[in-house]
């Protein structure tokens with residue numbers, strides 16, 4: 001535990017196994033449709049990764065990560081929508097050259113705040129900065145005043161609700177309840193055909209690994225240990241000379257930026273963005289993915305996201321009305337019985353067994369390294 | 381030049397300090413002064429307001445009125461972490477350490493470098509840090525427990541660890557709240573020895589009930605009762621003060 005490198009041996013093995021799964025195994029064995037589903041699930045893995053830092057390490061439970069997922073997603077979608085709304089493509093509209101939903105809402109000129117989204121560079125910067133700054137403002141307002149725990153969680157829920165209402169209400173500017181659909185090209189490159197989906201999948205996996213390495217770096221820095229210390233004894237950290245509020249703001253901003261990158265990937269890979277990924281329910285679902293995977297485990301959160309979503313897809317196809325109950329039950333079961341989720345089960349039960357089998361000496365629990373228990377759908 | 385009375389430079393000057401919790405004055409118009417390199421012990425019955433005084437100095441509780449000057453800085457206007465950075469260290473009554481971290485990591489977090497967000501991200505565990513952590517660990521009798529999770533330590537060891545966390549901060553004013561409470565006899569002896577070593581070159585404010593311990597280390601004793609000073613002076617003077625005997629030492 002006292003080493004200071006940003007990946008230790010067992011974590012490196014875990015990361016390599018995850019890479020093998022995402023880069024080799026899944027693309028080899030899944031058809032494009034299924035692979036695109038995985039791409040969709042992985043967009044939530046960015047959120048889960050952010051929650052590991054913010055909630056798992058820092059103890060700050062945000063129930064409004066959908067806000068940042070949405071902000072990132074909408075930034076990306078605005079760029080794509082503008083490209084899809086060229087004068088040529090929209091000549092049947094009464095005002096050609098603006099997104100279709102604006103035309104339907106009798107808007108006759110592109111609003112000011114849409115204009116910069118003609119630029120991809122601006123869009124990429126906005127995907128990071130808009131949610132980052134928004135988190136900074138919320139974080140500063142809350143944490144400087146020492147609003148903590150439950151109140152913070154409730155306020156993030158309120159923000160998620162407000163943003164959803166805003167997006168739905170301002171149809172002319174946002175596409176309303178339907179969101180932004182019919183996204184077509186990225187700098188002229190069609191994102192809809194199968195080969196594009198495969199390229200986008202690999203691009204997303206690349207971004208995910210960049211985020212994993214950033215998370216690893218944070219975790220193994222002194223800042224990571226301060227977050228853990230803070231979760232446990234906030235006051236002691238203050239009296240060790242640290243500004244607790246600043247560290248909380250940082251963790252919250254990192255989680256927001258990760259979520260936003262996930263949202264942007266969603267717009268690219270899935271091809272639309274809508275308010276149904278912004279509100280209270282999706283925000284809570286994202287917390288559940290993290291809890292199931294293990295909120296203290298960077299890799300665990302990713303496996304948790306994948307597993308819960310696979311379960312969701314298969315179950316909600318057969319028993320759509322039961323799914324939400326199943327998800328709730330799963331969450332309660334995990335929190336009560338396995339507070340460290342799948343990663344905890346792995347670290348406490350499976351890894352020691354394997355270590356004994358191979359007799360390879362001390363594989364200490366801690367960093368969860370390894371792949372999920374293959375094809376085990378979570379209990380419930 | 382030297383005409384009349386030259387005011388003395390105190391390290392800590394507490395003046396007219398009052399805090400009221402819903403009308404109940406836990407500390408009431410309290411004034412006292414601590415000099416450089418002085419070891420001051422605060423004693424008094426339960427609920428006298430001793431811990432509250434330390435809470436006020438380190439910023440945990442905000443004063444209702446009055447002032448606390450430390451090296452000419454007004455502490456009542458500073459945030460907790462700024463007070464620490466000004467040079468005030470505080471040990472809590474119940475051991476307050478990070479259970480989820482190892483002994484090494486506990487000490488390292490208290491090392492006074494990289495305290496900003498950026499500083500913490502780029503903090504390097506270099507030879508100087510390791511050497512200092514090991515040096516302090518040696519002093520607090522935990523040198524061979526550096527990789528142990530802090531939650532696995534005994535109560536006495538936790539107290540030492542927290543003292544170590546303060547030492548590594550190297551504060552000019554060290555405040556200790558009942559450092560030997562709950563310790564076994566042998567741990568007490570070791571702790572007294574430890575404290576005697578670490579109180580050199582700094583001022584110390586200690587709260588303690590153990591009279592033998594107080595006699596051993598105190599330069600001056602302040603007796604608190606109901607948020608006010610009952611008596612102040614050398615141990616001998618205080619011990620023989622009839623008011624003190626009546627409310628505190630008598631039973």
Ligand SMILES: Nc1ncnc2c1ncn2[C@@H]1O[C@H](COP(=O)(O)OP(=O)(O)OP(=O)(O)O)[C@@H](O)[C@H]1O
Pocket residue numbers: 401406424425426427428429430431432433
């Ligand atoms: N935050 C608070 N709110 C309300 N009352 C408080 C608060 N902190 C302390 N008190 C009250 O102030 C009084 C003084 O408490 P304090 O903890 O300072 O006593 P003490 O001298 O340290 O006692 P002990 O020897 O038991 O540690 C007590 O009556 C306590 O109940």
Ligand SMILES: [Mg+2]
Pocket residue numbers: 430431432473557
């Ligand atoms: Mg006390």
